[in-house]
Amino acid sequence: MIMLTRFSKAFLFTVFALFLLGSLALLHPPSRTYVDTWTGDFLGEGGMMPILSPAQGAKGEVIMPKLGNATAKAELGRATWKLLHTMTLRFPDEPRQDERDALNNYFHLMSRLYPCGECAAEFQKLLKKYPPQASRNRPT
Numbered sequence: 152m153i154m155l156t157r158f159s160k161a162f163l164f165t166v167f168a169l170f171l172l173g174s175l176a177l178l179h180p181p182s183r184t185y186v187d188t189w190t191g192d193f194l195g196e197g198g199m200m201p202i203l204s205p206a207q208g209a210k211g212e213v214i215m216p217k218l219g220n221a222t223a224k225a226e227l228g229r230a231t232w233k234l235l236h237t238m239t240l241r242f243p244d245e246p247r248q249d250e251r252d253a254l255n256n257y258f259h260l261m262s263r264l265y266p267c268g269e270c271a272a273e274f275q276k277l278l279k280k281y282p283p284q285a286s287r288n289r290p291t
């Protein structure tokens with residue numbers, strides 16, 4: 152079991168929270184559905200929901216080794232939190248499909264490339280446990 156500093160736990164929680172919010176709000180839109188104008192029902196095209204597939208290289212093992220230095224880890228966490236917070240704040244309310252894909256890929260890539268290897272591994276577990284496909288089920 153990896154010991155995480157209080158801050159990296161907070162960071163992972165934040166990432167996870169942002170990720171979940173992102174999943175709920177953005178990552179699984181009913182993009183292939185339309186409203187039947189006669190009945191008002193939501194219909195899917197052939198019952199197929201789009202599966203978000205991460206871009207090439209976005210899936211795979213964590214790349215960086217363990218970052219033992221707690222000070223460096225905390226600094227990295229703060230900076231990343233700032234980045235993600237600002238990014239999600241400024242992300243469009245009604246993103247296009249390619250913008251949703253970009254965010255999805257970003258999260259997957261970050262879970263590989265985050266420079267604190269042990270943090271990245273935790274993040275990958277979260278992504279596996281809560282894949283972006285299994286999120287949204289309310290209509291807009």
Ligand SMILES: *[C@@H]1O[C@H](CO)[C@@H](O)[C@H](O)[C@H]1NC(C)=O
Nearest residue numbers: 219220221222223224226227
């Ligand atoms: C740990 O990281 C901090 C901040 O990056 C750095 O100033 C310090 O020298 C590092 N300590 C060691 C032992 O590498």
